[in-house]
Amino acid sequence: MNKTVNITFDYELFFGPESGSVNKCLIEPTNLLFDLAKKHDVKFVFFVDAGFLWHLKKYLHIEKCKAEFDRVSEQIKKLSDNGHEIALHVHPHWEDSIFENSTWKINVNRYKLSDFNDSGVEQIITKYHQTLIEITGKSCKSFRAGGWCMQPFSKIKKALEKNNIFVDSSVYRNGFHQYTAQSYDFRTAPDKTEWNFEDNECIENTAGKFSEIAITPSVLSPSFYFGLYLRMKLNPGKFKPMGDGTWLKDKNKIYKQFYSRTDHFACCDGFFASRLKPILLNLELEAGKNRMLILGHPKSMAKCSFTYLDEFIFFAKNKGYNITTLTQ
Numbered sequence: 001m002n003k004t005v006n007i008t009f010d011y012e013l014f015f016g017p018e019s020g021s022v023n024k025c026l027i028e029p030t031n032l033l034f035d036l037a038k039k040h041d042v043k044f045v046f047f048v049d050a051g052f053l054w055h056l057k058k059y060l061h062i063e064k065c066k067a068e069f070d071r072v073s074e075q076i077k078k079l080s081d082n083g084h085e086i087a088l089h090v091h092p093h094w095e096d097s098i099f100e101n102s103t104w105k106i107n108v109n110r111y112k113l114s115d116f117n118d119s120g121v122e123q124i125i126t127k128y129h130q131t132l133i134e135i136t137g138k139s140c141k142s143f144r145a146g147g148w149c150m151q152p153f154s155k156i157k158k159a160l161e162k163n164n165i166f167v168d169s170s171v172y173r174n175g176f177h178q179y180t181a182q183s184y185d186f187r188t189a190p191d192k193t194e195w196n197f198e199d200n201e202c203i204e205n206t207a208g209k210f211s212e213i214a215i216t217p218s219v220l221s222p223s224f225y226f227g228l229y230l231r232m233k234l235n236p237g238k239f240k241p242m243g244d245g246t247w248l249k250d251k252n253k254i255y256k257q258f259y260s261r262t263d264h265f266a267c268c269d270g271f272f273a274s275r276l277k278p279i280l281l282n283l284e285l286e287a288g289k290n291r292m293l294i295l296g297h298p299k300s301m302a303k304c305s306f307t308y309l310d311e312f313i314f315f316a317k318n319k320g321y322n323i324t325t326l327t328q
């Protein structure tokens with residue numbers, strides 16, 4: 001396989017108490033990403049939170065919602081027309097969220113697809129996918145579960161088959177999280193950049209019809225988080241995310257990051273983007289690993305992330321990496 005870097009973004013609002021604005025979380029940072037890709041002549045992958053769009057469409061009689069839907073659709077179409085991949089990102093908690101008094105009331109009681117019954121899962125995946133097809137005129141080929149919550153895969157397999165989607169990019173090896181709303185366990189995933197599977201994303205099956213193109217894993221030390229915290233305090237203009245919403249937080253997980261090494265992944269959000277070069281250099285020391293897959297969010301891009309990403313793209317291209325979509 002050619003040496004490949006995939007730079008992927010989960011295109012979405014925030015899911016904590018404040019969902020943030022479409023302009024600050026999506027439009028503005030994504031326009032900067034579009035310009036960056038153009039500058040380097042590379043292609044990105046945008047996993048679009050289509051549930052947001054499907055539910056936004058219910059409120060087109062409200063002027064603000066109509067304007068937001070038009071702006072976001074126009075941006076997604078432009079990305080797609082320019083060769084970036086528009087992929088399906090599913091956050092099913094939109095099913096229980098409503099727009100009221102000019103703001104989204106987010107309800108995460110059913111945050112995972114597995115919180116819905118089988119026909120519910122199929123309807124959600126199909127109608128969200130259809131929303132993207134209506135915007136771009138193209139079917140999606142790749143999927144990423146919202147909040148990495150794709151398990152058990154048996155719950156979503158049929159719906160993906162029906163939608164002709166056979167590439168997943170939700171797994172990062174050793175990823176493990178158990179929280180009221182969110183849970184996933186990728187501790188047994190293969191130590192590979194990609195593999196085929198059939199019924200369980202963590203078990204390789206060479207004859208399986210699904211491919212996992214995994215998010216590149218990486219371990220973070222407490223010193224990284226102390227550095228991040230200090231930078232955001234001392235120089236928010238450079239290090240704070242552009243998005244103006246609030247995260248769905250698990251306090252225990254946050255504390256843990258400050259006293260033990262934690263499993264993370266190649267990430268271009270905020271100051272995390274400073275680690276992209278060392279992650280690629282480490283990957284090159286491992287036999288057979290010719291692909292690095294980066295995950296980021298437009299909402300979490302900070303001023304510094306654009307600088308780090310710009311330098312990283314230059315660096316990776318010089319090393320002969322093709323920076324492209326998952327299904328080029």
Ligand SMILES: [Zn+2]
Binds near residue numbers: 089
């Ligand atoms: Zn997401």
